[in-house]
Amino acid sequence: MNARIVHIARNTFREAVRDRVLYNLIAFALLLSGAAILVGQISIDIERLVVINLGLTAVSLFGVVIAIFIGIGLVSKEIEKRTLYTVLSRPVRRWEFIVGKFFGLAGTLVVNTFFMAIGVFGALLYVAHKFSKPDALILVALYFIVLEFLIICSLALLFSSFSSPLLSAVFAFSLFVIGSFADDLRGFAGMAHGVTRWFATGAAYLVPNFAALNVINAVAHQQPMGSQLILHNTLYALFYTAMALSGGVLIFERRNLK
Amino acid sequence: MMTARQRTSVIAGACFVVSLVACILLLRRIDRIRPQATLEDALYINSPKMIKRASLGFDGLMACIYWTRTVQYFGHRHFDSAHTYNQLAPLLEITTALDPHLLPAYQFGASFLAPKPPGGAGQPERAIRLMEYGIEHNPDNWHLYYDLGFVYYTELKDYKSAAAVFEKGSNLPNAHPYMKIMAAQMAAHAGDLATARMLWSATYETAYEANIRMNAVEHLRSIKVDEDVTNLEAAVTRFQERTGRFPSNIEELAVAEHIPGIPVDPDGNPYIVTADGRILVQNPDNFSFITKGTPPGYKQPMPKFHTKG
Numbered sequence: 001m002n003a004r005i006v007h008i009a010r011n012t013f014r015e016a017v018r019d020r021v022l023y024n025l026i027a028f029a030l031l032l033s034g035a036a037i038l039v040g041q042i043s044i045d046i047e048r049l050v051v052i053n054l055g056l057t058a059v060s061l062f063g064v065v066i067a068i069f070i071g072i073g074l075v076s077k078e079i080e081k082r083t084l085y086t087v088l089s090r091p092v093r094r095w096e097f098i099v100g101k102f103f104g105l106a107g108t109l110v111v112n113t114f115f116m117a118i119g120v121f122g123a124l125l126y127v128a129h130k131f132s133k134p135d136a137l138i139l140v141a142l143y144f145i146v147l148e149f150l151i152i153c154s155l156a157l158l159f160s161s162f163s164s165p166l167l168s169a170v171f172a173f174s175l176f177v178i179g180s181f182a183d184d185l186r187g188f189a190g191m192a193h194g195v196t197r198w199f200a201t202g203a204a205y206l207v208p209n210f211a212a213l214n215v216i217n218a219v220a221h222q223q224p225m226g227s228q229l230i231l232h233n234t235l236y237a238l239f240y241t242a243m244a245l246s247g248g249v250l251i252f253e254r255r256n257l258k
Numbered sequence: 259m260m261t262a263r264q265r266t267s268v269i270a271g272a273c274f275v276v277s278l279v280a281c282i283l284l285l286r287r288i289d290r291i292r293p294q295a296t297l298e299d300a301l302y303i304n305s306p307k308m309i310k311r312a313s314l315g316f317d318g319l320m321a322c323i324y325w326t327r328t329v330q331y332f333g334h335r336h337f338d339s340a341h342t343y344n345q346l347a348p349l350l351e352i353t354t355a356l357d358p359h360l361l362p363a364y365q366f367g368a369s370f371l372a373p374k375p376p377g378g379a380g381q382p383e384r385a386i387r388l389m390e391y392g393i394e395h396n397p398d399n400w401h402l403y404y405d406l407g408f409v410y411y412t413e414l415k416d417y418k419s420a421a422a423v424f425e426k427g428s429n430l431p432n433a434h435p436y437m438k439i440m441a442a443q444m445a446a447h448a449g450d451l452a453t454a455r456m457l458w459s460a461t462y463e464t465a466y467e468a469n470i471r472m473n474a475v476e477h478l479r480s481i482k483v484d485e486d487v488t489n490l491e492a493a494v495t496r497f498q499e500r501t502g503r504f505p506s507n508i509e510e511l512a513v514a515e516h517i518p519g520i521p522v523d524p525d526g527n528p529y530i531v532t533a534d535g536r537i538l539v540q541n542p543d544n545f546s547f548i549t550k551g552t553p554p555g556y557k558q559p560m561p562k563f564h565t566k567g
Contacts, residue, residue, distance in 0.1 A: 094266070181323070191330075205281070206278075229288065229291045235284050236281060239281045239284065243273075246273040247274055254267070
């Protein structure tokens, strides 16, 4: 990878750590250990189910919040502090800046997810006393969650490249909610007629399909995940990320920074 | 010669378009791979109360989502020629618990929850509970009394209860005039085809939902066939009494019995007279609810929906 992109990514990661982003891990650990102890005492036969559902949902929501709230400030903060001008006055291209920021934020989230995954498995071990073979499916769910983070990071950066932090947060969060209901959106499109159908179908394909990446409930019920789904979801997330980043680069290249 | 910035824009633009197309194609593939668990026979949360709590006060929106899912569930199962609708009742119960004023859901329940499979879920008791829940929350709405009476009449053949419900509903302000007539008809001519026709016509005219209207049309078409076959068989009996033999075809019957034109079914196909004097429809599969005019041993397929009579 381009050395300048690596450099920007590394600095973005360091900055996130300095901003105490990883402190969320403490809240996560408290939530999960508390839930594991509580669930162990009050649930009947569904301890494993509750811990997996709660743990993976928490991983997903914590990551989404981090991705949105850090992602939206990545460009605007640099403009506000005027550090962007210093960076761009060096031999760094604007697209390299966007892509570097993306990798830095994605790296932060991967590290964050890694520690949270350890927490999920720890809580699972506490309530179930041993791991079973289907528990490996949790790794698939975690992988899909990371793919989800890649999409959200790229969207947050896309909005950040032209909008204020507040509006970027609103846009990114709205897209996250709409994307979570993507299946229903497709359902509405299927029931509509004429122009509305075309419009709804277009919107359904344009918003990110987070529903396809959410397999938490299926994993909790030990339903197998096909390799085809893993492959296609991976490709989908990568292409969607590429699309959103390209959009961000296109806008940022034309943006007047004076 | 392009500048570096222009080159970046062109590459980024091309990347954007290629990625967008790839995303659409991949999403279509993913749709085919993914199990449609939520819309099929797995409802992980069956408790309406729990979903109401989980909706965090956004009951209306959740009700709309569940209502859409209910219609989709029924549509998918119907399209797949499924013979069971196990999740129809819980989906309707969740929908109405989230929004007790969502009237189309009750009407849908009356039309598809009560009838026996393959036309419905075969759960008239749950349909009645759903209607009673609706009446409890919408006591001034005559539609719900109509729907409840409809279930008593069509599925349970409990004409006394049907008459009582229609009577009660007819006393509500703004009640459809049909309600009074229906109450009287139940008492006097409950089993008549004319009463059934009146009921399904009212359903067609007052229904909110397209599937319900199509179902009513299908019933009306079948009632028309049942009436025609009954009348034509009476004509055959008269012919046989007069001539000592059965008519050789429908044309001969029409001429002998002074029937104007050749008697045809709602699709325009002439009825058939068999050698033993019975009347048959040419394509019984096109009339899902007929009780007459079918060959011996005929098994009815899944109901088909027609948009007009």
